Amino acid sequence: MRRTLFIHCSPHGEAAHGYRLAREILDQPRRCGDAATVIERDLTAAPLPPLSGDYATALTGDTAADDARFAMSESLIAELEHSDRLLISLPMHNFTVPAAFKLWIDYVVRIHRSFAATEDGKVGLLADRATTILVSSGGFHHGERAFQLDFLSPYVEHVLATIGIHDVAFHYLQGLTFGEAAVSAAVDAARDRLKAAGLLAAGGKCRTPMRPDAIDLHS
Numbered sequence: 001m002r003r004t005l006f007i008h009c010s011p012h013g014e015a016a017h018g019y020r021l022a023r024e025i026l027d028q029p030r031r032c033g034d035a036a037t038v039i040e041r042d043l044t045a046a047p048l049p050p051l052s053g054d055y056a057t058a059l060t061g062d063t064a065a066d067d068a069r070f071a072m073s074e075s076l077i078a079e080l081e082h083s084d085r086l087l088i089s090l091p092m093h094n095f096t097v098p099a100a101f102k103l104w105i106d107y108v109v110r111i112h113r114s115f116a117a118t119e120d121g122k123v124g125l126l127a128d129r130a131t132t133i134l135v136s137s138g139g140f141h142h143g144e145r146a147f148q149l150d151f152l153s154p155y156v157e158h159v160l161a162t163i164g165i166h167d168v169a170f171h172y173l174q175g176l177t178f179g180e181a182a183v184s185a186a187v188d189a190a191r192d193r194l195k196a197a198g199l200l201a202a203g204g205k206c207r208t209p210m211r212p213d214a215i216d217l218h219s
């Protein structure tokens with residue numbers, strides 16, 4: 001059975017446009033009779049604690065993986081290990097990831113555990129998996145209306161690759177502070193791209209219904 005780890009962190013919580021679109025993706029297998037489970041990590045409702053001195057010392061020292069100082073890090077990495085798909089909904093905050101998600105990164109990217117330091121650089125130790133990232137933003141950073149830089153996408157791509165996750169696709173919801181019509185246009189355009197990517201059913205039709213592996217994230 002497919003297991004998706006769903007991470008979200010908008011201050012708008014369940015009202016966030018990115019969150020609502022992510023829910024449509026998560027509901028898709030159920031609507032098509034596919035068996036799937038979801039592990040949900042809500043970094044807004046349950047914010048991670050700031051990094052402690054103990055954690056930083058353990059991280060940069062020769063510390064066993066089962067050391068109590070790694071408890072939070074271990075549980076977040078376990079969520080990654082117990083899933084085979086990753087769905088992340090990220091609002092853009094000051095051109096990059098929200099602080100809540102940066103903390104998740106700082107717990108999950110751990111030397112000797114999720115990556116190894118080699119002569120050739122950092123090598124990921126976690127299994128690759130199909131990963132979808134929804135990025136919502138008030139303004140525009142891709143396309144002809146772009147007026148700001150996007151540090152979020154290259155950064156997240158690099159961080160995930162560091163721990164072994166390379167199969168990553170970004171989908172953008174842009175212009176969300178430009179009024180209702182702009183929001184509708186952004187959501188419709190994002191839905192179309194998700195349909196083209198096989199993440200939402202086109203015309204409400206399941207592609208190959210009632211099969212456990214019915215939805216191919218890469219078609």
Ligand SMILES: Cc1cc2nc3c(=O)[nH]c(=O)nc-3n(C[C@H](O)[C@H](O)[C@H](O)COP(=O)(O)O)c2cc1C
Binds near residue numbers: 010092094095
């Ligand atoms: C602290 C903060 C910083 C923001 N920085 C940016 C930014 O750099 N670029 C941008 O286009 N929008 C920025 N926004 C707007 C948010 O990206 C936008 O309101 C949000 O992504 C809406 O998506 P959601 O409904 O999924 O939460 C910022 C919002 C906040 C609260």
